[in-house]
Amino acid sequence: MTLKATPLNSAHRALGAKMVDFGGWDMPVNYGSQIEEHNAVRSDAGMFDVSHMCVVEVKGANARGFLRALLANNVDKLQVPGKALYSCMLNPEGGVIDDLIVYFLAEDWFRIVVNAGTADKDVAWMEQQNVATDSGLTITQRRDGNEPIALIAVQGPNARAKVWQVLPTTQLATENLKPFNVAIVGDTAFGEAMVARTGYTGEDGFEIGVPATQAEALWNALLAAGVKPAGLGARDTLRLEAGMNLYGQDMDDAVNPLDAGLAWTIDLVSERDFIGKAALQAKGQGAQFVGLILREKGGILRAHQKVVAASGLEGEITSGTFSPSMQQAIALARVPMDVAVGDTVHVVIRDKQLAASVVKLPFVRNGKVLAA
Amino acid sequence: MNIPTDLKYTESHEWVRREEDGSLTVGITEYAQDALGDIVFVELPQVGKAFTAGDDAAVVESVKAASDIYAPVSGTVTAVNQPVADAPDSINQDAYGAWLFKLAPSDAAAYDKLLDADAYGKTTDH
Numbered sequence: 001m002t003l004k005a006t007p008l009n010s011a012h013r014a015l016g017a018k019m020v021d022f023g024g025w026d027m028p029v030n031y032g033s034q035i036e037e038h039n040a041v042r043s044d045a046g047m048f049d050v051s052h053m054c055v056v057e058v059k060g061a062n063a064r065g066f067l068r069a070l071l072a073n074n075v076d077k078l079q080v081p082g083k084a085l086y087s088c089m090l091n092p093e094g095g096v097i098d099d100l101i102v103y104f105l106a107e108d109w110f111r112i113v114v115n116a117g118t119a120d121k122d123v124a125w126m127e128q129q130n131v132a133t134d135s136g137l138t139i140t141q142r143r144d145g146n147e148p149i150a151l152i153a154v155q156g157p158n159a160r161a162k163v164w165q166v167l168p169t170t171q172l173a174t175e176n177l178k179p180f181n182v183a184i185v186g187d188t189a190f191g192e193a194m195v196a197r198t199g200y201t202g203e204d205g206f207e208i209g210v211p212a213t214q215a216e217a218l219w220n221a222l223l224a225a226g227v228k229p230a231g232l233g234a235r236d237t238l239r240l241e242a243g244m245n246l247y248g249q250d251m252d253d254a255v256n257p258l259d260a261g262l263a264w265t266i267d268l269v270s271e272r273d274f275i276g277k278a279a280l281q282a283k284g285q286g287a288q289f290v291g292l293i294l295r296e297k298g299g300i301l302r303a304h305q306k307v308v309a310a311s312g313l314e315g316e317i318t319s320g321t322f323s324p325s326m327q328q329a330i331a332l333a334r335v336p337m338d339v340a341v342g343d344t345v346h347v348v349i350r351d352k353q354l355a356a357s358v359v360k361l362p363f364v365r366n367g368k369v370l371a372a
Numbered sequence: 373m374n375i376p377t378d379l380k381y382t383e384s385h386e387w388v389r390r391e392e393d394g395s396l397t398v399g400i401t402e403y404a405q406d407a408l409g410d411i412v413f414v415e416l417p418q419v420g421k422a423f424t425a426g427d428d429a430a431v432v433e434s435v436k437a438a439s440d441i442y443a444p445v446s447g448t449v450t451a452v453n454q455p456v457a458d459a460p461d462s463i464n465q466d467a468y469g470a471w472l473f474k475l476a477p478s479d480a481a482a483y484d485k486l487l488d489a490d491a492y493g494k495t496t497d498h
Binding site for chain 2: 018029030033034035233237298299300302321322324329350
């Protein structure tokens with residue numbers, strides 16, 4: 001089976017990246033040391049090729065109404081053009097089809113960025129709902145063939161400054177952008193650039209979308225400006241420290257988002273109906289989603305390891321790793337409702353039960369370790 | 373990738389050196405540390421533990437994966453390299469210097485049956 005390649009594939013190989021099969025995509029896992037790349041993002045500026053993710057345009061007069069019913073979070077929070085929202089898209093059983101960010105550009109134009117492995121599923125679902133609701137929208141994915149947009153995430157305390165060095169004509173429009181806002185700037189050296197103050201690392205920065213034909217030139221310009229290339233290995237340790245969920249691991253079609261720490265993205269209070277609302281109201285929350293820090297030597301916390309609460313009830317780690325910023329093994333875990341922040345639980349690693357502390361998320365934000 | 377010719381190897385990427393006193397020093401190869409990525413945890417066996425060839429003897433964990441290290445021959449553990457357990461990334465920096473444990477082999481001839489550098493090199497050619 002041939003792996004899919006982003007427009008930056010040769011650029012990664014030219015840098016000597018270690019390439020891996022990531023859900024059918026040929027992607028860089030690191031360029032030498034994922035720990036060094038992680039540290040570069042926390043202390044300076046690093047960049048990720050996220051062109052395997054997919055921009056989806058939702059256009060038409062009924063776009064807002066359509067998305068109000070489609071998404072679990074409420075797009076009515078987006079009243080000023082440029083504002084963005086993190087949301088889940090649920091199935092009628094309340095399971096998570098995907099997590100995504102929706103950007104409000106105009107009343108008849110919302111732009112959504114979805115995960116790489118779920119893009120086809122997501123677009124098919126949206127189109128199905130478009131037809132079912134007779135919304136008359138045009139839903140176009142911008143990754144495979146249709147004037148593709150390549151995405152580069154530049155993250156770290158110095159990220160925005162470096163982006164302005166390379167894309168000076170975007171500075172005016174983006175200097176005062178608040179977090180979770182986007183500007184689209186037409187006249188840059190790399191074509192039309194979408195510059196969003198969003199990210200998946202817990203650091204400040206911009207996620208940039210440019211025409212795929214310009215991606216390599218932009219990547220090289222950022223390299224020349226001193227931005228360090230960072231791979232999927234560092235992406236995972238950064239997002240985990242930042243307490244951010246990974247679709248397919250922390251939640252999926254069969255998982256109740258209330259059990260995945262996503263209640264804050266789900267508006268169950270207002271009278272707005274959306275797909276999955278009734279199912280969630282019927283189910284309620286059945287498990288807690290917490291952070292764990294391993295307190296005894298004996299291994300690294302990893303997905304699927306069993307967690308034993310003091311009561312004897314069991315949970316499971318959904319994502320685990322070794323935190324470069326904390327120099328400790330950390331994890332996200334789905335645990336019984338009787339577990340509280342501050343508790344000690346035990347994680348089964350090989351033949352041992354090792355003590356771990358239950359902590360509030362995030363572990364790290366803006367370079368600072370919050371959980372200890 | 374470096375595969376010293378004065379060492380012997382296993383298909384599971386352990387290197388083995390026979391010392392003058394007949395004891396065997398065991399570590400993981402440069403190929404293995406590169407495949408694992410940044411190593412962050414090492415669990416060494418107890419001195420005195422007896423292994424049969426192929427038993428789980430130690431664990432090396434990188435950020436992305438846990439890897440079992442196997443006893444290359446049957447024998448008893450005579451020493452472990454605690455400084456490597458305390459600084460796991462030393463394996464990434466010097467795989468052939470960062471030995472993990474030493475064995476007193478139960479059969480001196482077993483060492484000769486391990487892979488030589490050439491044969492091991494062929495197993496890592498893809």
